[in-house]
Amino acid sequence: MNELQSPGKETRSRQALIVGGGFAGLNAALQLGNVKGVEVTLVDRHNYHLFQPLLYQVAMAGLSPADIAAPIRSLLSAYQNISVLLGEAQSVDLAGQKVQFDFGELNFDYLVLACGATHSYFGHNEWEKYAPGLKTVAHATEIRKRVLSAFEHAERITDPDEQKKYLTYVIVGGGPTGVELAGAIGEMSRFTLSRDFRRINPSHTRVILVEAGPRILPMFSEQQSNRAARDLENLGVQIWTSSVVTNINEEGVELGEERINAATVLWAAGVEASELGKSGGMPVDNRGRVIVEPDLSIQDHPNVFVAGDQSSFTHQTGNTLPGTAPVALQQGTFIGKTIREELTGKPRSKFRFHDKGQMATIGRSRAIVELGRFKISGFIAWLAWLVVHIFYLTGFKNRVLVVMQWAWSYLSFRRGARLIVDRDSSSEPPKAPEAKPEEEVPVSSEP
Amino acid sequence: MNELQSPGKETRSRQALIVGGGFAGLNAALQLGNVKGVEVTLVDRHNYHLFQPLLYQVAMAGLSPADIAAPIRSLLSAYQNISVLLGEAQSVDLAGQKVQFDFGELNFDYLVLACGATHSYFGHNEWEKYAPGLKTVAHATEIRKRVLSAFEHAERITDPDEQKKYLTYVIVGGGPTGVELAGAIGEMSRFTLSRDFRRINPSHTRVILVEAGPRILPMFSEQQSNRAARDLENLGVQIWTSSVVTNINEEGVELGEERINAATVLWAAGVEASELGKSGGMPVDNRGRVIVEPDLSIQDHPNVFVAGDQSSFTHQTGNTLPGTAPVALQQGTFIGKTIREELTGKPRSKFRFHDKGQMATIGRSRAIVELGRFKISGFIAWLAWLVVHIFYLTGFKNRVLVVMQWAWSYLSFRRGARLIVDRDSSSEPPKAPEAKPEEEVPVSSEP
Numbered sequence: 001m002n003e004l005q006s007p008g009k010e011t012r013s014r015q016a017l018i019v020g021g022g023f024a025g026l027n028a029a030l031q032l033g034n035v036k037g038v039e040v041t042l043v044d045r046h047n048y049h050l051f052q053p054l055l056y057q058v059a060m061a062g063l064s065p066a067d068i069a070a071p072i073r074s075l076l077s078a079y080q081n082i083s084v085l086l087g088e089a090q091s092v093d094l095a096g097q098k099v100q101f102d103f104g105e106l107n108f109d110y111l112v113l114a115c116g117a118t119h120s121y122f123g124h125n126e127w128e129k130y131a132p133g134l135k136t137v138a139h140a141t142e143i144r145k146r147v148l149s150a151f152e153h154a155e156r157i158t159d160p161d162e163q164k165k166y167l168t169y170v171i172v173g174g175g176p177t178g179v180e181l182a183g184a185i186g187e188m189s190r191f192t193l194s195r196d197f198r199r200i201n202p203s204h205t206r207v208i209l210v211e212a213g214p215r216i217l218p219m220f221s222e223q224q225s226n227r228a229a230r231d232l233e234n235l236g237v238q239i240w241t242s243s244v245v246t247n248i249n250e251e252g253v254e255l256g257e258e259r260i261n262a263a264t265v266l267w268a269a270g271v272e273a274s275e276l277g278k279s280g281g282m283p284v285d286n287r288g289r290v291i292v293e294p295d296l297s298i299q300d301h302p303n304v305f306v307a308g309d310q311s312s313f314t315h316q317t318g319n320t321l322p323g324t325a326p327v328a329l330q331q332g333t334f335i336g337k338t339i340r341e342e343l344t345g346k347p348r349s350k351f352r353f354h355d356k357g358q359m360a361t362i363g364r365s366r367a368i369v370e371l372g373r374f375k376i377s378g379f380i381a382w383l384a385w386l387v388v389h390i391f392y393l394t395g396f397k398n399r400v401l402v403v404m405q406w407a408w409s410y411l412s413f414r415r416g417a418r419l420i421v422d423r424d425s426s427s428e429p430p431k432a433p434e435a436k437p438e439e440e441v442p443v444s445s446e447p
Numbered sequence: 448m449n450e451l452q453s454p455g456k457e458t459r460s461r462q463a464l465i466v467g468g469g470f471a472g473l474n475a476a477l478q479l480g481n482v483k484g485v486e487v488t489l490v491d492r493h494n495y496h497l498f499q500p501l502l503y504q505v506a507m508a509g510l511s512p513a514d515i516a517a518p519i520r521s522l523l524s525a526y527q528n529i530s531v532l533l534g535e536a537q538s539v540d541l542a543g544q545k546v547q548f549d550f551g552e553l554n555f556d557y558l559v560l561a562c563g564a565t566h567s568y569f570g571h572n573e574w575e576k577y578a579p580g581l582k583t584v585a586h587a588t589e590i591r592k593r594v595l596s597a598f599e600h601a602e603r604i605t606d607p608d609e610q611k612k613y614l615t616y617v618i619v620g621g622g623p624t625g626v627e628l629a630g631a632i633g634e635m636s637r638f639t640l641s642r643d644f645r646r647i648n649p650s651h652t653r654v655i656l657v658e659a660g661p662r663i664l665p666m667f668s669e670q671q672s673n674r675a676a677r678d679l680e681n682l683g684v685q686i687w688t689s690s691v692v693t694n695i696n697e698e699g700v701e702l703g704e705e706r707i708n709a710a711t712v713l714w715a716a717g718v719e720a721s722e723l724g725k726s727g728g729m730p731v732d733n734r735g736r737v738i739v740e741p742d743l744s745i746q747d748h749p750n751v752f753v754a755g756d757q758s759s760f761t762h763q764t765g766n767t768l769p770g771t772a773p774v775a776l777q778q779g780t781f782i783g784k785t786i787r788e789e790l791t792g793k794p795r796s797k798f799r800f801h802d803k804g805q806m807a808t809i810g811r812s813r814a815i816v817e818l819g820r821f822k823i824s825g826f827i828a829w830l831a832w833l834v835v836h837i838f839y840l841t842g843f844k845n846r847v848l849v850v851m852q853w854a855w856s857y858l859s860f861r862r863g864a865r866l867i868v869d870r871d872s873s874s875e876p877p878k879a880p881e882a883k884p885e886e887e888v889p890v891s892s893e894p
Contacts, residue, residue: 047599047867064511071865073643083645086599086867103603137866152494152533156550196520198530401848418518419584420494420533 013081016339017099017108018042019089019276021049021072023325024114024308024332031336033079037343040081041106043099045088047071050137051393053325054402056177058140060184061148061418065137067402068393089115092280094301110303110339113290114332115274117309117323119267120287127248131265134177143266145420147185150264151193152420154200161261167205168262170253172245173269174211175219176360179228181266182209183363186235207237208260210253212244212269217360217368219322224368227377231362245269271323273310285312285320294350296335302348305338307331313351321353325392330354359385460528463786464546464555465489466536466723468496468519470772471561471755471779478783480526484790487528488553490546492535494518497584498840500772501849503624505587507631508595508865512584514849515840536562539727541748557750557786560737561779562721564756564770566714567734574695578712581624590713594632595867597711598640601647608708614652615709617700619692620716621658622666623807626675628713629656630810633682654684655707657700659691659716664807664815666769671815674824678809692716718770720757732759732767741797743782749795752785754778760798768800772839777801806832 016032018025021044032040048069057063076082087101098107119133132142147169154166167189171182189205196202209216209232216232216239217225229239240255247254252262277290282298284290289312292298296305296313308328313321321327334351342348357371359381367381376384393399463479465472468491479487495516504510523529534548545554566580579589594616601613614636618629636652643649656663656679663679663686664672676686687702694701699709724737729745731737736759739745743752743760755775760768768774781798789795804818806828814828823831840846 047595047865064513065866066511069866071643073640074865077643080645083602084643085603086596087603148494149533155530156532156534193520196518196524196531198527418494418521419512419516 014038014109014339014343015107016040016110016112017106018112018114019099020044020112020114020116020308020310021046021084022052022114022116022308023328024310024335025112026072026075027329027332028112028114028305028307028336028339029076029079029082031333031340033076033082035081035340035343038081038110038339039083040079041083041085042072042076043085043087043089043101043106044072045086046137047073047086048137049075052135054389054393055134055137055140056180056184058137059134059143059147059181060188061144062184063402065141069137089276092276092282094280094282094304097303108303111305112332112335113276113304113306113310114308114328115276115310117271117273120270120272121267122270124248127267130248130250131172131253131267133267133271134181135271143181146264146266147188148418148420151189151197151200151202153263155197156199163200164204164206165252165261166263167200167202168252168260168264169205169207170260170262170265171207171209172248172253172265172267174209174213174216174239174241175268176217176358178209178211178266178268179216179232179360179362181268182207182237183232183235183361183366186232186237187363190236205236206262207235208240208262209237210240210243210245210255212242214242216241219358220360220368220370221375224370224375224377228360228362228366228368231366231377235363271309277306277310282306287312289320295338295348296331296351305335307335313353315353324358326356327353359388361385460484460486461556461786461790462554463487463557463559464553465559465561466546467491467559467561467563467755467757468493468531469499469561469563469755470775471757471782472559473519473522474776474779475559475561475752475754475783475786476523476526476529478780478787480523480529482528482787482790485528485557485786486530487526488530488532489519489523490532490534490536490548490553491519492533493584494520494533495584496522499582501836501840502581502584502587503627503631505584506581506590506594506628507635508591509631510849512588516584536723539723539729541727541729541751544750555750558752559779559782560723560751560753560757561755561775562723562757564718564720567717567719568714569717571695574714577695577697578619578700578714580714580718581628582718590628592867593711593713594635595865598636598644598647598649599867600710602644603646610647611651611653612699612708613710614647614649615699615707615711616652616654617707617709617712618654618656619695619700619712619714621656621660621663621686621688622715623664623805625656625658625713625715626663626679626807626809628715629654629684630679630682630808630813633679633684634810637683652683653709654682655709656684656686657690657692657702658686658688661689663688666805667807667815667817668822671817671822671824675807675809675813675815678813678824682810718756720759724753724757729753734759736767742785742795743778743798752782754782760800762800771805773803774800806835808832 016038018029026049029042032038049072051068054068058065073084087103090100092099098105118135121127150166154163169185171178186207189202193202215225217228243255246256248265253260253265273288278284282290290306291312292306298304309323315321338348359369361367365379365382367385368377369381369384390399463485465475468489473496476489479485496519498515501515505512520531534550536546536548538547545552565582568574579586597613601610616632618625633654636649640649662672664675690702693703695712699707700712720735725731729737737753738759739753745751756770762768806816808814812826812829814832815824816828816831837846
């Protein structure tokens with residue numbers, strides 16, 4: 001059955017197909033770069049690898065998309081045995097060892113599925129248009145547009161109730177992303193925008209962080225979670241714990257009997273895995289994640305691996321691993337190594353996650369960091385957060401630029417990327433039959 | 448008739464309304480900042496001021512939109528008498544001294560119209576979808592997406608004719624923008640992308656610059672124009688002069704009997720002024736530009752000024768001024784100064800354009816510069832181009848970051864912002880009723 005071990009095919013190169021260029025897929029590919037006997041094809045629906053932990057900075061106008069994204073092609077260009085294709089996987093044929101993409105079909109000897117996750121509205125997909133989540137660059141620019149446009153609209157209107165609605169921001173979900181978004185909006189309204197508006201007082205902004213559980217950041221200790229809550233409140237964020245959202249519409253958010261009028265609602269409450277696993281007939285858990293064996297392959301298909309947010313791996317502690325960047329990174333690296341070593345006849349080992357702790361940032365100068373009993377908070381924790389994120393940000397140039405953006409934001413209380421870009425609103429239909437010469441570049445001006 | 452001179456109203460503040468936050472509008476506002484006796488409202492349909500001369504760099508993935516744009520609010524936040532509103536002007540009522548916007552009506556004592564221009568397809572608006580022009584950030588990101596997607600598509604297909612079509616780029620219009628786009632695509636395909644692709648050879652790319660006139664860059668001397676043509680040809684750009692486009696469709700471009708199959712066509716051939724002047728009953732020339740008096744006001748309405756690309760001003764030489772950034776900048780400054788001085792009773796002077804020369808850049812290390820008899824070209828001219836553009840780029844932070852981006856691109860042959868971002872393609876519909884915890888930020892990884 002398993003043609004990988006069949007004799008007589010030793011001389012031809014193995015085809016390794018990686019679907020997804022996130023932390024898992026990219027690191028699997030890096031392990032296979034310039035390895036003899038294997039041809040790697042990495043397919044992603046975007047042409048870039050995204051440093052997702054900083055995506056909220058794009059949504060909050062602190063960074064530009066290009067600061068936290070790098071073309072996958074460039075990251076892998078040194079490896080002649082790796083091809084990168086732009087495309088979207090549609091279905092997996094495990095028996096036929098092939099994957100159907102929007103541009104055609106690709107065969108594989110080894111398959112690495114690392115398609116990630118998207119946000120989940122707990123069965124209320126109709127909430128999505130009122131409360132966008134944050135998973136892609138497109139989401140981030142949409143959130144940026146909504147947050148900034150609400151301030152702009154409030155500046156133009158005079159009705160106080162309407163103004164209040166446009167200055168109310170509700171963030172649903174008190175995990176790290178929700179905390180980051182709430183802290184950034186609180187800070188933006190208190191400091192960055194307060195001097196720029198004439199007709200409204202942006203410090204009248206209400207930022208409400210809604211969490212269904214009893215406290216925010218439940219993955220941290222209670223002490224650290226409380227510290228984060230105090231830091232958020234200092235930025236003007238109101239925290240509503242034990243509050244379950246029952247409806248979201250254009251007027252705002254309903255929480256049982258209560259309701260908050262808000263023009264801007266952001267969703268940071270839950271995610272679910274890509275559908276590709278389920279549709280391929282693979283074993284999935286109740287969150288759509290593919291259940292994997294100790295070596296990250298799937299049952300009966302040792303040549304098919306699933307990694308990152310898309311996989312459900314039961315940890316040595318008995319819990320499944322969370323959908324975080326370190327998990328995806330370590331899993332991708334493990335799979336790449338497994339394939340590489342198998343080509344030289346080595347037996348497989350079991351994946352083991354090395355937990356190096358967790359962090360969350362609150363505004364531009366506070367964070368919490370926790371690793372077992374080691375806990376820090378405040379400015380020192382924020383510096384640690386900064387160093388770790390800069391260190392892992394892919395590509396030298398991005399690192400330097402991001403540090404400079406942050407230094408600028410930090411010193412000036414400004415946000416560098418406060419642009420509202422709407423693709424369609426900006427082109428007027430051209431009509432005149434004649435035209436004037438193309439614009440020239442400026443070489444002069446009045447002093 | 449003219450209430451500005453009417454006695455008894457001396458004590459109330461004048462309302463100065465500026466429509467458009469480009470070079471003209473912004474500089475008019477800057478002259479009126481913190482001036483007593485005048486309240487300024489600047490309305491723009493975007494929340495940012497755009498450094499348009501570098502927009503082609505955004506289209507060519509060298510810079511991010513935020514590098515060349517700054518929020519108008521921030522630029523004017525030091526001036527308490529200036530309000531900035533986001534909105535689009537719909538009509539001007541000269542007799543009633545008011546402007547209708549999408550959000551409501553504003554009255555004015557002084558009006559400054561500086562709405563700029565958009566591209567013109569010479570009566571063939573149906574070409575726009577096949578051949579986008581470059582006037583806004585949205586245009587630039589659309590062009591970037593098309594150029595990069597064509598390379599990605601060529602990598603995925605095998606049919607040689609189809610591949611050739613996807614690797615053919617036609618730029619219509621041999622002015623500075625057309626030359627900049629052609630040079631950048633030529634360079635990108637020869638150097639930046641050549642090592643990143645496996646299945647195609649990006650150096651097989653054809654970049655064709657089509658110009659209706661007998662030579663490119665007609666505003667420069669013949670000597671300089673020829674030099675630019677040679678520099679472009681060294682980057683692999685083919686120049687077709689005296690070639691008139693007769694049709695553009697999804698297959699490519701038709702030039703009379705000839706045709707070029709091309710998946711990507713860019714339009715840099717002509718622009719026309721905003722429609723606002725014409726619809727307000729103002730005197731316009733055949734390109735839709737409002738004809739202005741020597742003081743940049745319009746006939747019979749000394750309190751209404753039109754500046755920049757939207758205005759048609761007859762120069763001391765007898766020619767109308769071109770739609771360039773230096774003209775807009777100087778006109779805006781002049782108008783702001785005129786209003787400021789009129790408040791103190793000074794008589795008006797006439798606008799005089801100070802021509803400080805012109806430049807065009809070809810790829811990442813060549814340019815031509817011309818000021819009367821003074822002409823330079825090559826690397827020295829490119830350095831001059833660089834210095835001038837950095838100097839005029841608004842805001843310290845942007846300047847430093849842009850220099851760094853360029854230094855990086857120059858040293859590495861990479862392009863920093865090679866992202867294809869499509870707003871809709873990236874969100875999968877969420878479905879599962881359960882969700883997993885929010886993602887955490889990475890603090891660790893395998894070495």
